[in-house]
Amino acid sequence: MGSGRWYLVGAGTAYDGDVLVVGGGIVGLSTAYAITRAAPGTCVTVLEKEAAPARHQTGRNSGVIHSGIYYRPGSLKARYAVRGAAEMVKFCAEYDIPHEVTGKLIVATGRDELPRLHALVQRGRENGIPVQELSGAQIAEYEPEVRGLAAIHVRTTGICDYGAVARQLAEASGAEIRYGAEVVQVDRRAGLGVAVRTARGDVVRARVLVNCAGLHCDRIARLTGDEPEVRIVPFRGEYYELARTELVRGLVYPVPDPAFPFLGVHLTRGIDGGVHVGPNAVPALAREGYGWGVVRPGEVARTLAWPGAWRMGRQHWRYGLGELRRSVSKRAFVAAVRRMLPAVQEEDLVRAGAGVRAQAVLRDGGLVDDFLIREGERAVHVLNAPSPAATASLPIGREVARRALAVLESA
Template sequence: MYDFAIIGGGIVGLSTAMTLGKRYPDAQILILEKEGTWAFHQTGNNSGVIHSGVYYKPGSFKAKFCRDGATSMVQFCQEHNIDHEVCGKVIVATNEQELPRLENLYNRGLENGIKVKRITPEEVKEVEPHVKSVGGIRVYSTGIVNYKQVCLKYAEIIQKQGGDLRLNTKVLRIVPSGQIMVLETNNGNFETKFVINCAGLHSDRIAKLNNVDPKAKIVPFRGEYYELVPEKRYLVKTLIYPVPNPDFPFLGVHFTRMIDNSVHAGPNAVLSLKREGYTKTDFDLRDFAEVMTYPGFWKLAAKHADEGIKEIIRSFSKAAFVKSLQQLIPEIQAADVIPTHAGVRAQALMDDGKLVDDFLIIHGQNSINVCNAPSPAATSSLEIGKAIVAQIPEQSHLTCSVTA
C-alpha cells in the first residue's frame, strides 16, 4: 500500500515526488513511468533553457513559478554539480513596427521583477555580433542546462528518500475501492491512498481514468529544429529571440546555444498527428481522430489560419525555415544548418478554441491532476512540485517535516 502514487516520470512528476519525500519522510511513495527512461518525452526533448519569465502575464502562475524557478533551478544545479550556465539572452526587434511590442515586453519584465535592460542596435551587436536589429532587450537571468541530468538527480534523491521508482509501467485503469485506488498497469496492480497525475501528453486521459473531467483536451504540437553545423556555431554566442507575435501562441523561431555548445535554431510549431509524434510520418489513428473531431481545434485553426499555414510551409521547406532565421542573422545560409531532433508540446485546449495559457491543476477525490504544464515547466519544476504538494490535504497519519 502506498501513500502517494505519481503517474508520469517527467520533470514535474519527479519534482513532485522529491518534494513529497521531503515533506513526509516516512511516506510510501510510488512513481510510475511507462517508458524505459526518465524524462523521455517533453522534458527530454526541450531546448534546455532556464527561462527568466519575461513573457508571462504578471500575477500568473507562469510568471511567479518561472521567476522563482529560475533561481531555484540554478541553486539546485550548483548544489549538485550539474552543468549549467546563466548566459542571458537578447530579444530583438527586426523592424520599426516591432518596437512598441518590444517596449511592452520590457515593461512586462519589470513588472515580473526580472532584470532587463533596453539596448540599442549597437549594444545588441556587442552581445551578438551577427544579429541585425533596430533595438533589443537584454535579459540577464536566462540560462541553459540539460534537463535530463536534472531529472536523473531528482530520481537519485527520490531513491535515497526510499521512493519506489518503476519504469516500463503503464497505467491502464484506475479502480476506486473505498478510500483506496487501485492502479492497474501492464506490470501488476498498485494500491494507493492518493494519486498525482503528471502524465504530460496523456494527462487528460489519465484524469478521465480517475473520473475527473479536465474541461480541456491535450492537442500535440511538434516543434522542429535545425542545428548549426560546428564551423558556424560562432554566429551565436548566447540565446537570440525575436519579438513574439501577440496574436500567435508560440514564440517564433530563435537561436539557442545548448549546454554542450551546439546551437539549435527553431522551432516552428505544427500539429502532430500523434501525441508522441516526433517525425512528420508519425501517426496514431486515435490521437488524430480525437483532434479532428474536437470543436476547439477547428476554432483555434480558424483563428490562426495564416500563421498556421506559414508554420506548415516552414516544416516542409528548408528554404522557408532558413528565411525566417535570416530575419535575425542575415548571413545564415541553408548549408549552415542541418535537421536535428524535434519536441512535442502538450497543449491543453478548451472547447471554445482558447489555449489554456497557464498551469491547469484540477482536484479530484484523493487526487490532483496536472492537466497543463506548459513551458516554462522545466524551469519551474521545483516550484511546481512545491505548489502541488502544498495543495494536498494534510495527511494526519504521516509525519510532516516543516522544512520541506
C-alpha cells in the same frame, strides 16, 4: 473512459504506498521530491511508461532556464518561472549538473515589433526581472552577427541539462520509480483509495493519485473518472543544428506574438556548445509524433472529436499555415532565421531532433495560457505544464505536493 466494472480497491485494501505519481518527467519527479521533503516518511511511487525518465517534453527541449519575462504578471507562469529560474541554478550547482547563466537577447527586426518589445520591457520589470534596453547598434556588443532595430538583454536567463536534473530528482526524492509502467486502467472508489493497472498487468494501490502524465494527462484524468474540461492537442517543434556555431554566442529570440504560447524560431547555444535553431510549432499526428511519419489515427480522431480543436484551427489558421510552410520548406525556415541572423546559409542548418508540446485546449478553442492544476476525489491533476515548466518545475512540484498532501491528510 472510466474503470467500468474493474474493482481493485475495497474495504481492508492493503496499499502499496501513500501517493502514486503518474509520469516520470521533470514535473512528476519534482512533485515526488517535494513530497518526501515536506513530509518525510510518506511513501511515494512514480510510474513512468518509458525505460528511463525525461523521454518526452523534459528531454526534448532547448535546455533554456527561462527568466519569466514573457508571462502575465501575477500568473503562475510568471511567479513560478522567476522563482524557479533561481532555484534551478541553485539545484544544478548543488548537484554539479552542467548549467550556465548566459543572459539572452530578444530582438525586434521590424517596426511593428517595437511596441511589443517595449511592452516586454514593462512586463519584465513588473515581474521583477532585470532588463536592459539596447539600440540596434548595441546588439553587436552581445551578438556581432545578429541584426535588429532594437533589443532587450535579460541577464537571468540560462541553460542546463534538464535530463540530468530529472535523473537527480529521481535519485534525491527517495521515491520508488517504476519504469516500463504504462497506466491503462484506474479504479477509484469513494473513500477507498486508488488503484491502477499497468500494461504489464501489475496493480499498484495508493491513497492519492497525482497525474503528471504530460502529453497523456487528460487521458489519465478521464481514466480516474474526472472530466478535465480540456484536451491535449500536441504540437511538434522541429529543430535544426547550426553548423557554423561561431555565428551565435548565446541565446537570441525574436519578439513573440502575444496571441500564441509559442516563442518563435530562436537560436540557443546549449550546454554542450552546439547551437539549436527552432522550434516551429506544427500539429503532430500523434501525441508522441516526433516526425510526419508518426501517425496514430485513433489519437488524431480523438483530437478532432474535441470541439476546441476545430475552433482553435478556425481562429489561428493563418499562423498555422506559416508554421507548416517552415516545416516542409527549409528555405522558408532559413528565411525566418535570417531576419535576426542574416549571415546564415541554407547549408548551415542541419536537421536535428524534434519535441512535442502538450498544449491544453479549451472547449471554445482557447489555448490555456497558464499552468493548470485541478483536484478530484483522491487525485490531483496537472493538466497544462508546457514551457516554462522545466524552469518552474521545483515551485510547481511544491504546489502539487502541497495539494496532494492536503488530500492525503483528509483521506
